[in-house]
Amino acid sequence: MKEQTLFKKILRDSGYSTTKARSLIFDLLLGSDDPRTMHQLIEATEGRIDRVSVYRIVELYEKLGVAQRINIGWKYKIELSDVFLDHHHHMTCLDCGRVVAVKDEPMFEEMIERLGQANRFVLKSHQLEMQGYCDRCRSNAAQ
Amino acid sequence: MKEQTLFKKILRDSGYSTTKARSLIFDLLLGSDDPRTMHQLIEATEGRIDRVSVYRIVELYEKLGVAQRINIGWKYKIELSDVFLDHHHHMTCLDCGRVVAVKDEPMFEEMIERLGQANRFVLKSHQLEMQGYCDRCRSNAAQ
DNA sequence: CTGCTTGCAAATCTTTTGCATTGAA
DNA sequence: TTCAATGCAAAAGATTTGCAAGCAG
Numbered sequence: 001m002k003e004q005t006l007f008k009k010i011l012r013d014s015g016y017s018t019t020k021a022r023s024l025i026f027d028l029l030l031g032s033d034d035p036r037t038m039h040q041l042i043e044a045t046e047g048r049i050d051r052v053s054v055y056r057i058v059e060l061y062e063k064l065g066v067a068q069r070i071n072i073g074w075k076y077k078i079e080l081s082d083v084f085l086d087h088h089h090h091m092t093c094l095d096c097g098r099v100v101a102v103k104d105e106p107m108f109e110e111m112i113e114r115l116g117q118a119n120r121f122v123l124k125s126h127q128l129e130m131q132g133y134c135d136r137c138r139s140n141a142a143q
Numbered sequence: 144m145k146e147q148t149l150f151k152k153i154l155r156d157s158g159y160s161t162t163k164a165r166s167l168i169f170d171l172l173l174g175s176d177d178p179r180t181m182h183q184l185i186e187a188t189e190g191r192i193d194r195v196s197v198y199r200i201v202e203l204y205e206k207l208g209v210a211q212r213i214n215i216g217w218k219y220k221i222e223l224s225d226v227f228l229d230h231h232h233h234m235t236c237l238d239c240g241r242v243v244a245v246k247d248e249p250m251f252e253e254m255i256e257r258l259g260q261a262n263r264f265v266l267k268s269h270q271l272e273m274q275g276y277c278d279r280c281r282s283n284a285a286q
Numbered sequence: 287c288t289g290c291t292t293g294c295a296a297a298t299c300t301t302t303t304g305c306a307t308t309g310a311a
Numbered sequence: 312t313t314c315a316a317t318g319c320a321a322a323a324g325a326t327t328t329g330c331a332a333g334c335a336g
Contacts, residue, residue, distance in 0.1 A: 122281060123275035
C-alpha cells in the first residue's frame with residue numbers, strides 16, 4: 001500500500017480527518033532520510049502551519065504510532081515509525097553529527113526478548129542509540 | 144576507591160575545584176537508585192543551590208563523564224555514569240513509570256562492536272532503552 | 287589573595303493552554 | 312451543516328547568559 005494511503009487509513013480508522021496540515025507534516029517526514037528536530041520541522045513548514053499545530057500534529061502521530069521521537073544526544077528528533085520505515089537503530093558521529101540508520105539483526109531482537117522475559121516485562125518497543133566517530137572524521141583528525 | 148574520593152580526583156585532575164554545591168549534587172545522584180529529572184534534582188536541593196548552578200554543575204559532570212543524561216520517554220534524566228555505576232540499560236514500564244536497570248550480556252556488547260565495524264564507526268558509547276509493561280501492572284489490568 | 291563558582295535577574299527558547307474562527311466530511 | 316482542527320495570543324516551563332559577590336585553594 002502506498003505510504004500516503006496507509007497514512008490516511010490510519011487517521012480515518014482512528015476517527016481523525018486528513019487535513020492539509022497533517023498531510024504536509026507527514027510528507028515532510030517522509031521526504032527526509034534523517035530524523036528532524038521540532039525546530040527543523042517547524043522551519044520546513046515555512047509558516048504554512050502554526051508552530052502550535054506542528055506540536056499538536058506530532059503529538060497525534062506519536063499516539064497513533066505514525067511517528068516516533070528518537071533521542072540524539074540531548075535533543076530529540078522526529079521520524080516516521082516502523083510502520084513506514086524499516087525497524088532500525090541509530091549510529092551518530094560525535095564529530096560531524098551524521099546519523100546512520102542501522103538495520104538490526106534477528107539475533108538482537110531475540111536478545112531483547114530474552115531481557116524482557118528475565119525481568120518479567122512484556123516489551124512493546126526499544127531503541128538502541130550508538131555514538132562514535134565515522135570513518136570520514138577519523139581520517140581527518142586523531143580522536 | 145571510595146566514590147567521593149574518585150569524584151574529587153576527577154574534578155581535581157581536570158582543574159576544577161570541589162565545592163559544596165558540586166558535592167551536594169554528586170551525593171544526591173549517588174543516593175538515589177533511579178535516575179533523576181532535572182526538576183527532581185532541583186527540588187532535592189531544597190533551595191540550597193540555585194537552579195542555574197544545578198544546570199551548570201550537571202553540564203560539567205557530563206563533560207567530565209561523571210554523569211550522563213538518559214532518555215526516558217520524552218524527557219531525559221540524569222544518573223551517574225558507568226564510572227560510578229555498572230554499565231547497564233533501562234526498561235521502563237509504560238503504565239507505572241517504574242525504571243528497571245538491566246545489566247547487559249557480553250554477547251550484547253560484542254554485537255554492538257560488530258555493528259560499529261560494519262558501518263566503519265569507532266564506537267564510544269551506546270544506550271539501549273526498552274519500554275513495556277511490568278508484571279505488577281499487567282496483573283492489574285489487561286493491556 | 288585571586289580567579290573559579292555561585293546567586294540573582296532577566297533574556298531566550300520550548301511547549302502547552304484557551305478560545306474564536308475555519309474547514310473537512 | 313457540524314464538530315474537529317487550526318491559528319492566534321498568551322501563559323507556563325525549561326534553559327541560558329551577564330555580571331557582581333563569595334569562596335576554595
